[in-house]
Structure formats: structure tokens, C-alpha cells
Amino acid sequence: MPRLLPYLLLLPATAFLCLFFLFPFVQVAHDSVMRNGVYTLENFSRMAGHWKFSTAFWNTMLLTAVVVPIQLAMALTMASIVTKLQRGRSTILYIFAIPLGISDLAAGLIWLSVFEQSGFLNSLLVGLGVVDQPILLLGYQNTWIIFIAIVLAEVWRATAIMMVILVAGMGLIPKEYGEAADVFGASRWQKFRRVTLPMLRPSLQTALILRVILAFEVFAVVVALGGTQLPVLMSETYHWQFQMQERGVAAAFAMVILAVSVAFTILILRLLHVPKGARV
Amino acid sequence: MAVIEIKQVAKTFGSFTALHSVDLTIADQEFMVLLGASGCGKTTLLRIIAGLETPTTGEVWIGGRRVDHLPPRERGIAMVFQNYAVFPHLTVFENIAFGLRMKKMDQAEVTRRVTRTAELMHIEQLLKRYSGELSGGQRQRVAVARALAMEPDVILMDEPLSNLDALLRLEMRAELKGVLAESKTTTIYVTHDQVEAMSLADRISVMNGGRIVQAANPVEVYRNPAARFVGSFIGNPPMNFLAATPAGPGKWQVAGQMFDGPVAAAAEFAIRPEDLHPGDTGLPAEVRVVEPLGPHTLITASVAGQPFRAILDSTLLPAPGDLLHFAPAPDRIRWFDPATQTAL
CATH class of the missing domain: 2.40.50.140 (Nucleic acid-binding proteins)
Known part of the structure; x- marks a missing residue:
């Protein structure tokens, strides 16, 4: 009996996930290839044929390609600094972790209050006399400002989660390796590049997979700041599901997001693979 | 030529004094063993010479150059760590080559030196392996080879044999002595094992409570202890x-x-x-x-x-x-x- 006990204890959680995750997932997959009671790929062709699809797809990719590297660079820098701190380390970690406690919609709204026509940025520009009257920053004329605002909000909101993972990972690297690098002539950069980074691969994998998947699912921040000006995959999914009442096409979008997430997860796992025997 | 001079080096950690004003001169090519029980300050002294710890007061000179304000890489030293610190993400070859790569040495010279030191330490058949695939004794050999490949003025060793089993320790001890004598480097070797100290050292510095109690050749230390502590610590x-x-x-x-x-x-x-x-x-x-x-x-x-x-x-x-x-x-x-x- 004791041999079965762990499985028994895990059973409720497993059943819960199967019921409320796996089942809906299969349902969505099924919906994506079903139209008027017939198995078909028409949902996918309708999705791909719509003029907004490729815009939404490439906007999502571009956002991920800009946001994640910035977050990675910042998280690595911050984690290296925090790891070296003798005192006040947990205080700083708490402060950095504050944005983690804010929902993505709230984050979007906070940045909206900065960028909107009556927002802080406009007040500042008017106050400094840079402009005579508030300007429309988040309009359809300058989607690049919307893009920058989204990047800012995402970086602000979700860099800390990467940093926390990397701080934990750096803490797992025995101090002697850094000392050996020092003694054998590595400069700070060489030490980081040749010792810390390779030994951090397991944590980098976790942090990157988590962030890349979340970046593909970016939604509330985009909607809050851009409305429909900057379509992304998730906002289109929402649009087809609720505005167009096209459940099948929405499901097709969900499958695309899933496919992209899986592809990038595999890519990251491959790129940051640690060979057996080379583990700490 | 690398004479090491330690002049009135002291180290305190908060209210704890790890080293009280230590003076010690180590001759060129000498094999000096720092011997003492744990907590006597021997490792702290070694780490100060390496540059991994800064002295609270005092000076460290290596080869006529004051080095206590220099980072480890500018001191002309190599070190063997107690837990070996063989990089797990690099092959044995790249581990031995690590210091040479940092110096941007050309590939032919890197290969020559790695091959030579690997042969010296009898690990030439392991060059393609990762450290996770090595035994403790083999890792120890890689750590020593990595230090020797630097052809440094000074090799520092922090209890390098303490993690090996008794039989292997005996074997490595004799081998280390031979290899280091041939390399003609100045060696500082930290240990708490008096037999290891006696068998390896040209001179032993017996340390106690953050002070060097006696620095003399092994027979002198054994026969004529300068202090009661030395007599009670050495000899079994x-x-x-x-x-x-x-x-x-x-x-x-x-x-x-x-x-x-x-x-x-x-x-x-x-x-x-x-x-x-x-x-x-x-x-x-x-x-x-x-x-x-x-x-x-x-x-x-x-x-x-x-x-x-x-x-x-x-x-x-x-x-x-x-x-x-x-x-x-x-x-x-x-x-x-x-x-x-x-x-x-």
C-alpha cells in the first residue's frame, strides 16, 4: 500500500487537471477542425484568409522578439548585481517583485494613464512647454508609440519573474567555480560569459520558456493600450470568439498560439541543452 | 623566480580575528606547507595570497612585486581547490585549457600544453570527458593539470587531497611531490594532515589561532618544536x-x-x-x-x-x-x- 500512496495523493490534482484542462483542451482542438458538424480545415483557412491574421501574427512575433531579449538582458544584469549584494538582498528582491503582484490588465491601465491624452506624459510635455496642447499618442496614426508603450509595460511588468528565477539559479552555482575563474585569469565579462552563463543554462531554460510562452499570450496590456489598433494573436482569438461568435476560428487561433509555443519551447530546450555528465 | 613575502598580514571578519599580523617569507621553488587544525587561519592566509580575500592590514609580495591590491589573475598564480572546482560544463581538455584561453594563447600552444600536462598527470585518455563522468581522483588530477598548464610562478593548493580515500591520497601524495619538484614552481600547500605535511614540505609553517607558531623544515619541527602546541599537534x-x-x-x-x-x-x-x-x-x-x-x-x-x-x-x-x-x-x-x- 505505501507504494501506491504517493499516486493516491496525487490523484485528486491529476483528475482536476484532466477534467478542467485536458478535456477543454481536447474540446478546443476538436472545435478547430469542426464546422457545421463536419471535419474540415475551413476554420484555419478562414483565419489565415482574414486580412488581420498576418498582422496579428507578426505583431505577436515582433513583440516577443523585442520584449524577451530586453527582459533577458535586464534580468541577467539585475540578478548578477543582486547575487553579489552582501546586505539588503531580500529587500531589493521584494521591491523588484512588486509588479508581479499586479494583473496584466491593471498594468496596462497604469501605463495607459501615462500615455493617454490626459495622461502624465502629456501633462509633463505641456508643463515643460514642449507641446502647446496634449497630443494623441496612442492613435492609429502612430502605432509605433502604442508598440513602445506595450513593450515598456511588458518589460516593467514581467522582468522580475525572470530575475527571480535567475537569482535562484545563480545561488545554486558553487562559489568555487567563480573563484577558479578569477584565479585562472578570467575578467568579469569572461567569468560571466564562460562560467556563469553556461552553468545557468537550466534556469535560463525555465525563465525563457516561461516568458516566451507568456509573450505569445500577451493580451490585456495590448488591449488596454492599443484597443484594436495593434492586433495580436490573443486579441484576435478574443475577437473571433466573442464579437464574431466564430468559435471554430477562435479555436484555430488558439491552436496556432499553441503550435508556436510548443515550437519555441522545443527550440529553447535544444539550444540550452546541458549534456549528461556536464551537469553540476 | 618567485619569492613570496608576507608582511604583517592580518585579517579580521567582524569581531573575529582570523590572522594576527603574520610574517612569512617563502623562497623561490620552495615547497611550503601551512599546517594546522581547522580554524587556525591557514586557508585564510592562502586565500589572501591568491587574492580571493583582502588582508585587513599588511602586504603581500610575489616575485618582488606588491600584489595585495591586484586581482588574482594579475598575480602569476594558479590554484588547486579543495573541491577541485573542475568546471562541469567543459570537457577535461577545455578545463585544463581554461586559463590559457583566458590569456588568448594560440591554439597550437594550448594543445601542446594541455597534452603535456595531461600526460604528466596520466589523464590523456580522459580529455574528451566531462567532469561528471570522472571519479574524485581523476577530477583531482584535472585540477592539478589545469594549474600546471598555466606554468605559473606560484601554485597554491588548498587541502587538495582531503577529499580522496586513504589509499588514493597516499598515491597522489607521492605523485604530486614528484610533479611539483620537476615543475620548479614555488608551492604553498594547506593541509591539516601532519603526515602529508611532513612528507611533502621543504618547510612547514605550523599555525595556531591565527599565528605562525613555527616555520622550519619537517625534521626540525618534529625534533625541536618551538612551542608546546607544535609538540602536541605533530607526531602520532x-x-x-x-x-x-x-x-x-x-x-x-x-x-x-x-x-x-x-x-x-x-x-x-x-x-x-x-x-x-x-x-x-x-x-x-x-x-x-x-x-x-x-x-x-x-x-x-x-x-x-x-x-x-x-x-x-x-x-x-x-x-x-x-x-x-x-x-x-x-x-x-x-x-x-x-x-x-x-x-x-
């Missing part, structure tokens, strides 16, 4: 100590026996266990434990109520409770000042 079993009462100038009474000794206010008598000869006269000893060890017999006895050990020929097998007389070899008797604990 260590020196025997007995209280002495004055009986005229230069005369002392120890366990009822008269001995010639130093002219002093107070003194403590000391003798090594192997410098005792059983006979009809000498220190009266009541045998407590008899341990036949093969080449000789170790006797634990009681002399004047004090525990007392003697190493006797193995043909002699007394029984517990027997009364023996141990005559100390006169030229081997040492005297210590009970107040200062130093040799008289």
Missing part, C-alpha cells in the same frame, strides 16, 4: 608532557626522577613516545592499554597520574597493570616554559 601519537619541579639550578625532578634541564623559574618536561627505552630505571609507568601495531607496540600508560604513551619494539608485550620504567634518551628531552608555552 604526539609528545608526552610531564610537570617538573625545580631541584636546584638546572636540575628538575620529574615523576620522582632527576633530570638536567634549563635554568628557569618553571619548566615542563617533554619527550616523544619513540624516544623511551624500557629498563630497570627511568620514569615509572603503569601500563593501561597495549596496542600491538606490527612493527612496534604502542603503550598507553600512566606516569605520575598523567597519561603517557610509549612506542616500544613489538617483541615487548607487557600486560595492562604491569609496572615499567621508561628511560628517556637524554638528547631527545625537550623543555617548555609553562607560562609562555614556548621552548626553553
